[in-house]
Every structure is written in structure tokens, then in C-alpha cells.
Amino acid sequence: MKILVAKFQLESNEHVPMKTDLEHTALSFGRAALDHMQLGNVFDAPDIELIPVLCADAACSGVMKKNAFLYLENRILDTIKEHIHDLDGIYFHLHGASEIEDLGSGEHHLVAEVRKIVGPYLPVAVSCDPHGNLCKSYVENCTILRSYRESPHTDIAETVQFVASNLIELIRNRRHITPVYQKLPLILGGEQSVSTDEPIASFNKWLNEAEKDERILSISWHVGYLRHDTECAGCGIVVVPNDNKYRSYAEELCQKASTAIWNRRKEFHYTGLTMNPNEALQAALQFSDKPVFITDSGDNVTSGAMGANTFILHQFLTVSNLNKKVLFAAIHCPETCHMLMNKNVNDKVHISLGMGIDELTKKAELDVTILHKGRQEGTKMYGEEGDYGPLITVSVDYLPIDIAITDNNHSFVEKHQIDACGVDWDDYDIIVVKQGYIHPEEKEKGKLCIMSLTNGATPQDTRLINFKRIMRPMYPIDEI
Numbered sequence: 001m002k003i004l005v006a007k008f009q010l011e012s013n014e015h016v017p018m019k020t021d022l023e024h025t026a027l028s029f030g031r032a033a034l035d036h037m038q039l040g041n042v043f044d045a046p047d048i049e050l051i052p053v054l055c056a057d058a059a060c061s062g063v064m065k066k067n068a069f070l071y072l073e074n075r076i077l078d079t080i081k082e083h084i085h086d087l088d089g090i091y092f093h094l095h096g097a098s099e100i101e102d103l104g105s106g107e108h109h110l111v112a113e114v115r116k117i118v119g120p121y122l123p124v125a126v127s128c129d130p131h132g133n134l135c136k137s138y139v140e141n142c143t144i145l146r147s148y149r150e151s152p153h154t155d156i157a158e159t160v161q162f163v164a165s166n167l168i169e170l171i172r173n174r175r176h177i178t179p180v181y182q183k184l185p186l187i188l189g190g191e192q193s194v195s196t197d198e199p200i201a202s203f204n205k206w207l208n209e210a211e212k213d214e215r216i217l218s219i220s221w222h223v224g225y226l227r228h229d230t231e232c233a234g235c236g237i238v239v240v241p242n243d244n245k246y247r248s249y250a251e252e253l254c255q256k257a258s259t260a261i262w263n264r265r266k267e268f269h270y271t272g273l274t275m276n277p278n279e280a281l282q283a284a285l286q287f288s289d290k291p292v293f294i295t296d297s298g299d300n301v302t303s304g305a306m307g308a309n310t311f312i313l314h315q316f317l318t319v320s321n322l323n324k325k326v327l328f329a330a331i332h333c334p335e336t337c338h339m340l341m342n343k344n345v346n347d348k349v350h351i352s353l354g355m356g357i358d359e360l361t362k363k364a365e366l367d368v369t370i371l372h373k374g375r376q377e378g379t380k381m382y383g384e385e386g387d388y389g390p391l392i393t394v395s396v397d398y399l400p401i402d403i404a405i406t407d408n409n410h411s412f413v414e415k416h417q418i419d420a421c422g423v424d425w426d427d428y429d430i431i432v433v434k435q436g437y438i439h440p441e442e443k444e445k446g447k448l449c450i451m452s453l454t455n456g457a458t459p460q461d462t463r464l465i466n467f468k469r470i471m472r473p474m475y476p477i478d479e480i
């Protein structure tokens, strides 16, 4: 059997000024793309031939330029046309939260274009992030659609391989399958739906049980994404029947799952400790053990923010007699990063750190010494491999503050990324990271983790976001 595979990842935050282009996208083509797909050995069978097209990973970023997206989409569509006469199925690893200039959702557009070529019956299987937005036609254009269960996403490889092996099974035993979708009038931020916390933890257990039923191929919960205004925003449930003869059972199950979530809508809450920025600063300064992690939740790069805000840095710079050792991992400032790349370790330099676009990215004038020059070598958690650009760590003269500076908004969610800054995290009392909820390795390390409710492109209070196009009424924006 011949299976075409491709991966496209983008979470589009429309509140960042940058438009995503191909140079912001980690690209690989053909067999090299397979190295980034976490497929394991599911496709290793003598009768399976893969047609890998591309892996395009723009992670969390702004709205994508139309021409950049159409280039990627056309590569996929052209390869489908080339192999149309002997193609048995298509496997996509998509995110679900892309937004393309003039097109809307890239994923919805891609799958609709694929159906125009292959017709309604060829199996198209999609594994995806739960933070994607769905609509009925997108779901029904897929044959299998299943999201990761866990947030933070510790089960990407498992989900990818689950979907891929079900696609193989379906090609071996062809049935007609149309997934069932139900949208909920509920909009949630990622920070309110951590899967180790309730109500998601017990709901996920329920989904795992429901998925054991032979009439069901998969059932998944989709949190949705609220960083761009779209009619597709909001939570949803997708149930894939094992055969369309079980579709009425799938509809019943979908209704049951939707009701279960809806009845617990008031229980969604921020996971962990949240404080306004001043309280967060004081709590971190007064804490006697170490390290304390502070997450700059308004500038959360894992939700598409630029990671360029200097607000918390300015908070620390105004603390008199700062006697805690502080690390910022990291601050995104291309100009400063590139200037420092031409200097040597131990050089003393004056920097104006911050993009200076607005009050939140206000420049900080600092005399620093260069501690370390390194590279960002990817985050295993998101299945990223490779080099994500330069990383310069500086130490602020006469203050116990070290700052890692990058030229992009790659997230620092794992210990090896802090190691790449050329520092030892055990040396710090306080580590400031650009996340919302704290990621697992840092959570385990932190004696105290505080989500600072800062302003920025990823504000945490859903009710403050100025939506115009979403379905109404929608909880908690409307009291229903």
C-alpha cells in the first residue's frame, strides 16, 4: 500500500506583530521530513510504501503569509496528484490552530483541497494538537481525527502512532467512516485545561475507557485556540466510529461526552499558583528555598507570543538590594542577539535589551559581561530536533541577574535548554520563563512555581479578549 505523509505545525497568535513566513518555519522535504514525525516503526512493513512530502514546523507564531502557506499546500497537493492512481491513504500531522492571511484556517483549507482531488472516500487520517479549532466540514473531511490527550503534550508520539496504525488497519480492511463532531459553547485557555488537573484528568480517563469499545475507533476532546478571532473558536468533541454502521452510537457517545464537559464548565481553573505581577515578584523574593519559577504568562511563547517582553526584567531591575540570583530564559531580541554574536565570551558590552515596540518590550539599558555563546538545540517534548538559532547568555554587571538572549521565540521548557545557556540551574534562586503553565521538568525542579498574570499577547483572562467572530453565546464570555 502507498501512504502519503506530511506534517504542518503552526499556532497563530494574531496579537503578535510578526507575520509568519517560510524563514520562520523549520522545513524538511522527502525522507528527511520523516525524522521529525515521531512515527516510530508503525509504517515498517514490507507492503507499505511511504511518500513523505514535507515537514513544515512554524511552532507558535503569528498569522502566516498566504504565499508561504500556499507554497507548502501546493507541494502536498501536487504530490497527491502525481500519485493519485496508486495512493491508498494519507496521513497528516497537523496542529489545528493555524491562521493564514485571507484564507482562515490552513488545516481546514488543506483538507478541503485534498478532498477536491481524492474525492470523499480515500482514507485521510489526522493526528493533531488539542489546541486546534475545528468545524464540521473539516472534521467530516477527515476519516480519522484524534488529538493528544495530555496538556502539556507528553503523548505526541503515542498519538501519532495510534492514528498511523489505525490508518494502516483501515486500508487493510476498508470501511467507510465519517467522524462525528460536536461543538461546545465553551472557550478555554490552555492554562485552564491542564490534563494532570481536574476536570480534564478524570475526563481523559473516561475517554480512554470509551475508546476501548469496538464500535469506536477514537474519541477525543479539543480545547480549541483563542489567540485569533475565528468562527471556529471553542471546545469540541470528535468521535470516530469504527464503521459508519456504528455512527448513531458515535453520535450518542459524542453527546454524552459534550454533556459531561459542559456540566463541569465552572470547574476549569488555572493550574498552580497564579498572582498579579507585583505579588508574584514579592512571593519569589521572600521564598526561602530555591529555585522559584516565575512564568511570564502574558508573553507565553508556547501559545504564540513573541517572548520579547522585558516587563518582568524591569520589575527586577527596580528591586533595591536584590539579593537573589535570577535567570531569564529567555528574552527574544534579535538586534541585541546578533550584535552579541560578534563579541567574545567575557567581553564587557553595553546593550539596549528589548524590541522597544511598546511599553511591555521597553528597552533596558544594561552593562553586561558575556557568559556563554551557544545554540538552541530543540525541545524533545514537542518532538523538535535540530538547531533553533543562537543563544547568548549575559550577566548584568553589579547585579545578580543573568539573561539568555535569542533571536526568535523558541520555548525553554526542558533542563537541557537551560544547560545550553551555559549555566547551572542549581545556581539560581529565581528563574523566569516565557510560559503559561509551567512545563513538567521545570515543575518538578521548582520548589515554588508562580504564574505571573502579566499583560501581553497571551493574556489569561478570556473575558478580556475582544472577540468579534466567535459563536455566541459562549461561556464564560456570556453567562450561560
Ligand SMILES: [Zn+2]
Binding pocket: 129, 130, 131, 153
Ligand atoms: Zn497545544
